[in-house]
Structure formats: structure tokens, C-alpha cells
Amino acid sequence: MRTRTIVFLALLLPAAYSCKTKKILAKSPETAETKSTDxxxxxxxxxxxxDQVERTAAGIRFTFSSEILFPTNSSYLNEKSKSRIDDVxxxxxxxxxxxxVLVEGHSDKTGTPEYNLWLSEKRAASVKTYLVSLGIPExxxxxxxxGDTRPVADNKTKEGRLINRRVEVTVLKAD
Structure with missing residues (x-):
């Protein structure tokens, strides 16, 4: 009988302790700033x-595909792109x-690094000039x-290169 009791307790105790109430950790509350920004x-x-709009560590970023804003190998804003920039x-x-506001031009890896840097600078400058014409202080x-230094997609595919050719307009956080 004693052996049965010991075996019974040996089986019962671990089962009883596994049913013990576990503490549930509360999620840390979101800050008012996070909710406000969301x-x-x-x-x-x-x-x-x-439009692609996201919150980043720097501020609020609007991302435009260069195919939407510019003809190939050009920094000239077309009418459709002006409409999108008007809204922003x-x-x-x-x-x-x-x-x-920070305006950053990006390119894919097609072409020389020097050309890509030059084109991305020209595209960023075109967007700035247009923003100034719309009343944003220069x-x-x-x-x-x-240039091609910050790809967000694979430059080996046509789709990836298209994604990498972009202009990002970031409204920086308040000082």
C-alpha cells in the first residue's frame, strides 16, 4: 500500500504543479507619442x-518610384508626378x-556609380525645386x-531595379 501511495504521489504532484496559474506579462503600454504618430x-x-507613407526613426517618409516621377534617365518631373508631389x-x-524636409534620390546599379550619383542628386534637386514652387520654404x-548605395531590393531583377529607383521625401521629427 505504501509503495502505491508513493507512486501515486510521484505521478500526481508534477501534474498538480503543471496546472499552477502562470503569470501573464502585460504588454508595455504604447506611449502617447507612438499612438499619435500611428x-x-x-x-x-x-x-x-x-502613396507609400511610413514612420521611420527620422520622421515621416513618403517614397515615390522614380518611374512614376521621371522618364528614364531624366530628372524632369512629368505632370503625373507633379500631381503626386502637390498632394505631399x-x-x-x-x-x-x-x-x-529631406529629399533623397536613389538609383539602381545600372550604369556607373558616378552617373547614378549624379542622376539621383538631380532628381532630388528637381523635387526640391518643385516643393519650393509650391510654398515649402527652401x-x-x-x-x-x-546613387545606388542604399538598395531596398535585389538589383539583379527588373522588378528589384524598379523598386531601387526612387525618391524619398522625409518630414523630419521636430527638434
Whole structure:
């Protein structure tokens, strides 16, 4: 009988302890700033359907494919691209008039690094010039041409190269 009791307890105790209530760790609450920024992004995306808008460590970034903004090997903005930039400028003027803006041009790996850098600088400058014509203060806009140094997709495929040819407009966080 004693052996049965010991075996019974040896089997029962581990089972009983495994049913013990486990503490559930609460998720850390989101900060008001995070929620506010998420709402900002959501509202901007509603205003600009079809545009890529995201929150980054630097601020709020709008990304445009260079195929939408420019003809191949050109820094000339077409009418469709001006319409898209008009919408972004409106958001900047209405919500972020006091903020600095960074315009970065990017390219794929096709061509020489020197040419890609030059073209990306020219494209960023074209977007800046157009933003200034729409009332964004020139002193608030900085441009940078990065060439093919920051790819976001594989340059070995046509689709990847298309994604890498882009202009990013970032509304920087307030100081």
C-alpha cells in the first residue's frame, strides 16, 4: 500500500504543479507619442491613397518610384508626378510647416556609380525645386543623392531595379 501511495504521489504532484496559474506579462503600454504618430500615418495614408507613407526613426517618409516621377534617365518631373508631389506638399504645408524636409534620390546599379550619383542628386534637386514652387520654404529642404548605395531590393531583377529607383521625401521629427 505504501509503495502505491508513493507512486501515486510521484505521478500526481508534477501534474498538480503543471496546472499552477502562470503569470501573464502585460504588454508595455504604447506611449502617447507612438499612438499619435500611428494616427498621423493612418490619416496621411487616407489623404494620399496609393502613396507609400511610413514612420521611420527620422520622421515621416513618403517614397515615390522614380518611374512614376521621371522618364528614364531624366530628372524632369512629368505632370503625373507633379500631381503626386502637390498632394505631399499640401500635407507638409498643412501639418508640418515648421519641420525640416529631406529629399533623397536613389538609383539602381545600372550604369556607373558616378552617373547614378549624379542622376539621383538631380532628381532630388528637381523635387526640391518643385516643393519650393509650391510654398515649402527652401531653407527647410535639404537634398541628397545617394546613387545606388542604399538598395531596398535585389538589383539583379527588373522588378528589384524598379523598386531601387526612387525618391524619398522625409518630414523630419521636430527638434
Amino acid at each position: 494616427n498621423e500615418i493612418f490619416n496621411i495614408q487616407r489623404e494620399l491613397p496609393g 506638399a499640401k500635407v507638409i504645408r498643412n501639418k508640418y510647416a515648421d519641420r525640416k 531653407a527647410n529642404i535639404k537634398t541628397s543623392g545617394l
